[in-house]
Amino acid sequence: MSTLAHTMMTAARSADSGLAGPGELDRYPYAEAPVAERVGAPVWDGADPELGRVGRRAAGSRGRGLHGQLVQQLGQMIVSGDLGADRPLVPEEIGQRFEVSRTVVRESLRVLEAKGLVSARPNVGTRVRPVSDWNLLDPDIIEWRAFGPQRDDQRRELSELRWTIEPLAARLAAGHGRDDVQQRLADMVEIMGHAMGQGDVLTFSRADAEFHNLLIQVAGNRMLEHLSGIVSAALQVSGGPVTGCDRPNETSLVQHSRIVDALATGDGAAAETAMRQLLTVHPEVERVVPAPREH
Numbered sequence: 001m002s003t004l005a006h007t008m009m010t011a012a013r014s015a016d017s018g019l020a021g022p023g024e025l026d027r028y029p030y031a032e033a034p035v036a037e038r039v040g041a042p043v044w045d046g047a048d049p050e051l052g053r054v055g056r057r058a059a060g061s062r063g064r065g066l067h068g069q070l071v072q073q074l075g076q077m078i079v080s081g082d083l084g085a086d087r088p089l090v091p092e093e094i095g096q097r098f099e100v101s102r103t104v105v106r107e108s109l110r111v112l113e114a115k116g117l118v119s120a121r122p123n124v125g126t127r128v129r130p131v132s133d134w135n136l137l138d139p140d141i142i143e144w145r146a147f148g149p150q151r152d153d154q155r156r157e158l159s160e161l162r163w164t165i166e167p168l169a170a171r172l173a174a175g176h177g178r179d180d181v182q183q184r185l186a187d188m189v190e191i192m193g194h195a196m197g198q199g200d201v202l203t204f205s206r207a208d209a210e211f212h213n214l215l216i217q218v219a220g221n222r223m224l225e226h227l228s229g230i231v232s233a234a235l236q237v238s239g240g241p242v243t244g245c246d247r248p249n250e251t252s253l254v255q256h257s258r259i260v261d262a263l264a265t266g267d268g269a270a271a272e273t274a275m276r277q278l279l280t281v282h283p284e285v286e287r288v289v290p291a292p293r294e295h
Contacts, residue, residue: 066100070108071140073098078117078128079144089118089126115141139233158234163279165227166212170259170275172219174268181218182264185211189256196248204248209235211256252278 074094077083091105098105109126112118116135120126134141145154188211195204209232216228255278262271 067104067107067111070094070098070100070104071111074108074112075115075117075140076144076148078112079141079150080148083128085128085130087128089128091126117141137227137230139229142230142233143236158230159279162231162234163276165224166215166231166279167272167275169216169219169221169224170262170271171268172221172224173215174263174266174271176218176220178218181214182260185214185260185263188214189253189260192248192256193253196250196253199248201248205235208256215259 074083074089083089089109091102091109094100094108095102095105109118109120113120113126115138116129116133118126119129119133136142136145142154142158145151146158188207191207192204192211195201195207212231212235213228216231217225219225255274258274259271259278262268262274
C-alpha cells in the first residue's frame with residue numbers, strides 16, 4: 001500500500017464523529033405538526049427537538065457554528081415542505097424556538113436568501129420562495145432534497161446530470177494530461193482498491209469523490225470546473241442504486257482504472273466510454289439514460 005493510501009485510510013477512520021453525515025439527516029423528522037394558533041405562522045413542532053437548544057450543542061452542522069446548524073434545520077424544513085410559501089418566517093419566533101440570538105437568526109436567513117429559498121422585503125417580511133427560485137445546484141439544497149420527501153427525484157436528476165457532465169469531462173481530460181494529476185488519479189484508484197478489500201466504505205467514497213473532482217478540474221473547462229461541487233454532492237448523497245459509484249464493487253473499480261489508462265494514453269473516446277459505463281453499472285440507471293454503444 002502506498003503512503004498516500006495509508007494516510008487517507010487512517011484519516012478516514014479518525015474522521016470527526018461529532019458531525020452528522022448525509023445518511024444521518026433522516027433523523028430529522030418531517031412529521032405533521034398541529035396547526036399553529038396564529039394563522040400563517042410557522043409550525044415548528046416538526047423540527048428536531050435537539051435543536052431547540054441549538055446554542056448548547058457542540059460544533060454545528062458541517063462545523064459551521066450556530067448559524068450553520070440553524071441554516072441546516074430551516075433549510076431542511078423548507079425543502080421538505082414543512083415551511084411553505086404561505087408561512088412567514090418571523091425572526092423573533094425562530095429565535096425563541098431554537099433559543100438563539102437575533103444575530104444568528106439574521107445570518108441564517110441571509111444564507112437561505114442567497115440560496116434562493118427565502119426572500120425578505122419591507123412591509124412583507126421573510127417568506128419561503130417557490131421551488132422555481134431555488135438554487136437547485138447548491139450542494140446544501142441537493143443534500144436536503146436527497147434526504148427529504150423528494151429523495152427519489154433528486155437522485156434521479158443527479159444521475160442524469162452526472163451522465164451529461166462527466167463523460168464530457170473525461171474526454172476533455174485526456175487532452176490535458178498532467179503527470180501529477182495522472183498520478184493522483186492512479187493513487188485514488190489504489191486507495192479505492194485497498195478500501196474495498198477491507199470493507200472501508202468511508203475511505204472508498206472519499207477517494208472516489210476526489211477522483212471525480214480531479215477529473216473535472218483537469219478537463220481544462222472552467223465552466224465544467226464550477227460544476228464539480230454538484231458531483232461531490234451527488235456522491236455524498238448516493239443512497240440508492242443510482243450509479244456504479246454508490247458502493248464499492250469490482251466493476252466500479254475496473255471502470256475507474258480504465259479511465260486512468262485512457263487518460264494516460266490520451267484516448268479521449270476511451271475515457272468517455274469508460275465513464276459512461278461506470279455511470280450505467282446498475283440496470284436502474286439504464287431506464288434513465290441509454291447504455292453506451294460499443295464501436
